[in-house]
Amino acid sequence: MQVLQPVIDELIEQSRDADNHKQEEELCLLKKVLEIYDQKVVAEVLRAVSGSNWTRETINRWVNGKLTNKRLVDVEIKMLKGMLPSPPAHHGKYAFRFIDLFAGIGGIRSGFEAIGGQCVFTSEWNKYAVRTYKANWYCDPDQHKFNEDIRDITQSDRPDLSDEEAAAHIRATLPEHDVLLAGFPCQPFSLAGVSKKNALGRAHGFACETQGTLFFDVARIIDAKRPAIFVLENVKNLKSHDKGNTFRIIMETLAGLGYEIADAAVTGASDPKIIDGKHFLPQHRERIVLVGFRRDLNLHQDFTLRALDALYPQRRPTFGELLExxxxxxxxxxxxxxxxxxxxxxxxxxxxxxxxxxxxxxxxxxxxxxxxxxxxxxxxxxxxxxxxxxxxxxxxxxxxxxxxxxxxxxxTPRECARLMGFETVEGKPFRIPVSDTQAYRQFGNSVVVPAFAAVAKLLEEKIKLAVKKR
Known part of the structure; x- marks a missing residue:
């Protein structure tokens, strides 16, 4: 026995280490779920699946290190894992990489992930939108970064830094990507936003320091990282804001960065850059979409958003079919x-x-x-x-x-999810981990998902070509 004691002691220590490691993994899993769902909801779920005595207080005490011996049973672990999004089917076999700026709840991301893209960076400042985003989109812990304030990346709030220093920080901080997606804040350009700010005596558009100038943060990133393709989205009124000066500055800025904008010269009622969601779902929702191609790669040839017509669904769901x-x-x-x-x-x-x-x-x-x-x-x-x-x-x-x-x-929020295209009646439910008020805000600020999925599909061959030229 004395001869075997060192071996026994070592095995006991290994068992303790393995047990401690498993407990750490369980706690890490719980914390990930708590980034999305309220403690009360999580406690109710755990009680329902295992009949245990989980409470908000129990969860809070364990998370804060006051219940060192707390453990999860297998059925609870399975349930918690099920509350997190699964990796996409092409996980580990990505065709291209993209970043998702001013991401909201992931409406633009959806279509680009569907054609084989890997999201490597997400920026969204609203904490409630982040919860919904994390509930529905897989964020690889090793190959994805999450950011709240884009100015932490661009350093645009640092007047003491030169443009060269800010660009160096962007290049060092942001992962490499082929496609940049950005639904930059639209309130300063929307009809409702302009009316509200006028009534309050506040500036709007590029004069709005809190939101309007965030377009230039996108421009800084494009200039520093030089993605092959970008897709920018905003409200239709962006074109007419400030008698067209705002849109002119945006287009001149993007062209000056060395990019060709699809259908740039087209104006008027037939402008293909204006996409109406009613062609995909029964909601009149017009958005301006700017697709840019890096000029030196010659990707822009023969591309037009007019070709979206061919991607309209043969049968659009009726409004009544979307209701619960x-x-x-x-x-x-x-x-x-x-x-x-x-x-x-x-x-x-x-x-x-x-x-x-x-x-x-x-x-x-x-x-x-x-x-x-x-x-x-x-x-x-x-x-x-x-x-x-x-x-x-x-x-x-x-x-x-x-x-x-x-x-x-x-x-209902569920019906809003369907009207925006985040879920279909027969398909996988879109997870809504926030209150009705926050859900309404999130869907109202988002895009019609199948419309941007069509844009992604239209860009698929151009993206493949960009990857070859990388």
């Missing part, structure tokens, strides 16, 4: 709110204005909703689902019991 069969009564407008919206619309109709709510008939296969906005959580006015209310804008009795039963309702 039953919803909570909380989504039905209260009598007070509905009366206010109704009378507000009637007042403006009398003045010849177009202001008012947007009532959508789900039974009409041709119905197309207005643009879902980030303010949807306030009253849902732009997209209300018709439940049979008498739509004549006359003098109606709001005490009529029959009409009150048929008050319109707003979309």
């Amino acid at each position: 069969p039953t919803v909570d009564a909380k989504y039905i407008l209260t009598p007070t709110l509905w009366k206010y919206l109704y009378n507000y619309a009637k007042k403006h109709q009398a003045k010849g204005n177009g202001f008012g709510y947007g009532l959508v008939d789900p039974a009409n296969p041709a119905s197309v909703a207005r643009t879902l906005s980030a303010r949807y959580y306030k009253d849902g006015a732009e997209i209300l689902i018709d439940r049979g209310w008498d739509k004549a804008l006359g003098e109606l009795d709001f005490n009529d019991a029959e009409n009150q039963v048929r008050r319109p309702r707003r979309l």
